Amino acid sequence: MVKYLYGDYGDREQVKAGSGEVTLGSADWPLWEVFIRSKQGLDHKHVGSLHAADAQMAIENARDVYTRRQEGVSIWVVESKHVHASNPDEAESLYDPANDKIYRHPTFYNLPDELTHM
Amino acid sequence: MNTATETGAIALTPEQVFDSKVDQEIRIEPRDWMPDKYRQTLVRQISQHAHSEIVGMLPEGNWITRAPSLRRKATLIAKVQDEAGHGLYLYSAAETLGTSRTEMIEQLHNGKAKYSSIFNYPTISWADMGAIGWLVDGAAIMNQVPLCRTSYGPYARAMVRICKEESFHQRQGFEILLTLSRGTEAQRHMCQDSINRWWWPSVMMFGPSDDASPHTAQSMKWKIKRFTNDELRQKFVDICAEQVKLLGMTLPDPLLNWNEVRQHYDFGPINWEEFWSVISGNGPCNKERLDARVKAHEEGEWVRQAANAYAKKHRQ
Numbered sequence: 001m002v003k004y005l006y007g008d009y010g011d012r013e014q015v016k017a018g019s020g021e022v023t024l025g026s027a028d029w030p031l032w033e034v035f036i037r038s039k040q041g042l043d044h045k046h047v048g049s050l051h052a053a054d055a056q057m058a059i060e061n062a063r064d065v066y067t068r069r070q071e072g073v074s075i076w077v078v079e080s081k082h083v084h085a086s087n088p089d090e091a092e093s094l095y096d097p098a099n100d101k102i103y104r105h106p107t108f109y110n111l112p113d114e115l116t117h118m
Numbered sequence: 119m120n121t122a123t124e125t126g127a128i129a130l131t132p133e134q135v136f137d138s139k140v141d142q143e144i145r146i147e148p149r150d151w152m153p154d155k156y157r158q159t160l161v162r163q164i165s166q167h168a169h170s171e172i173v174g175m176l177p178e179g180n181w182i183t184r185a186p187s188l189r190r191k192a193t194l195i196a197k198v199q200d201e202a203g204h205g206l207y208l209y210s211a212a213e214t215l216g217t218s219r220t221e222m223i224e225q226l227h228n229g230k231a232k233y234s235s236i237f238n239y240p241t242i243s244w245a246d247m248g249a250i251g252w253l254v255d256g257a258a259i260m261n262q263v264p265l266c267r268t269s270y271g272p273y274a275r276a277m278v279r280i281c282k283e284e285s286f287h288q289r290q291g292f293e294i295l296l297t298l299s300r301g302t303e304a305q306r307h308m309c310q311d312s313i314n315r316w317w318w319p320s321v322m323m324f325g326p327s328d329d330a331s332p333h334t335a336q337s338m339k340w341k342i343k344r345f346t347n348d349e350l351r352q353k354f355v356d357i358c359a360e361q362v363k364l365l366g367m368t369l370p371d372p373l374l375n376w377n378e379v380r381q382h383y384d385f386g387p388i389n390w391e392e393f394w395s396v397i398s399g400n401g402p403c404n405k406e407r408l409d410a411r412v413k414a415h416e417e418g419e420w421v422r423q424a425a426n427a428y429a430k431k432h433r434q
Contacts, residue, residue, distance in 0.1 A: 027218075050206060051219060054425075054429035065206050068200070068203065085149070088149050088150050
């Protein structure tokens with residue numbers, strides 16, 4: 001079975017160009033994905049990736065690389081190999097069930113203009 | 119039942135899907151199908167760009183200990199640290215294309231990969247910190263702003279981040295020159311001398327002219343590049359020719375002249391011989407720069423190993 005890795009970043013250092021095949025044996029420190037909460041009340045958002053020997057170093061490096069101008073109040077790091085992703089080639093069938101259900105949107109319903117507060 | 123796709127006409131080839139995404143300004147993401155040449159072009163361009171950021175730390179690092187005030191020193195350290203960050207954003211973007219950090223660093227160290235030839239010039243006076251900020255970072259910004267809309271998603275995102283940070287670099291550079299230009303005779307002289315030395319190498323930063331640039335046409339078609347080298351170079355000259363007046367200095371080009379018909383500045387011929395010579399390794403500092411990078415990498419080997427050993431022990 002083919003393992004589909006996270007679509008944006010991730011085990012690319014193990015994926016040979018174009019082939020999608022997973023190979024092992026990189027001399028680099030493991031790759032980590034970095035997520036930052038820019039302020040209290042907002043979600044953590046993916047900002048990029050970096051190499052680090054362990055989680056603690058990944059957080060410290062993320063602090064230096066991605067928050068030099070107070071861009072964050074909280075950092076998550078996840079080793080890229082743990083992220084699984086949907087396959088872009090299957091996007092059509094994967095999202096197809098939502099295509100014909102416009103009645104899920106409020107604008108689908110025709111109501112008189114006089115109706116207020118709704 | 120899924121009739122839409124069954125009746126839905128002709129199946130497109132991966133290349134047609136790719137082309138139509140590019141045409142519609144839909145960004146290409148790492149796991150999307152892309153032509154091998156597109157991937158190779160991006161790996162070459164992004165890694166070259168990353169190397170430039172990293173090697174670019176060296177000429178400025180040269181002045182950190184000798185900055186004339188604490189304010190200037192703090193600024194310069196912050197700027198050099200930014201360049202390191204920019205290198206890291208870009209290496210990460212390149213890695214999404216299937217190359218590895220190790221591979222890229224190796225190619226830099228063995229001379230297979232290039233970096234911007236501007237960093238092979240020496241920084242011999244404090245004014246050079248100003249001229250680099252104004253001219254070198256100015257030229258870089260001119261190149262980089264359109265790259266925020268480049269067709270490859272991770273590269274575009276890295277460039278957005280970089281451009282946000284880059285404008286401080288240019289402003290601090292101009293401020294250094296402005297201060298010198300209002301100083302003593304010796305300081306004014308230092309300012310003009312630095313502009314004289316950095317002007318032409320900065321003009322060359324846009325790369326070979328369009329008729330000698332082998333990659334431009336294809337890169338424009340793929341929307342990796344949005345403007346040609348010569349278009350960007352002209353923009354840069356037009357802007358700098360005005361800005362230099364604020365410094366009360368001149369650009370070292372006797373043929374620089376406003377052309378009313380073209381609504382652009384005309385400028386003198388570029389010394390392409392110098393350009394190609396510096397690119398192929400014969401600039402004033404090529405060897406020094408590469409030696410410094412290799413030395414730093416080799417001397418850091420024990421740190422990388424120690425960190426690995428520490429991480430391994432803590433996993434157990």
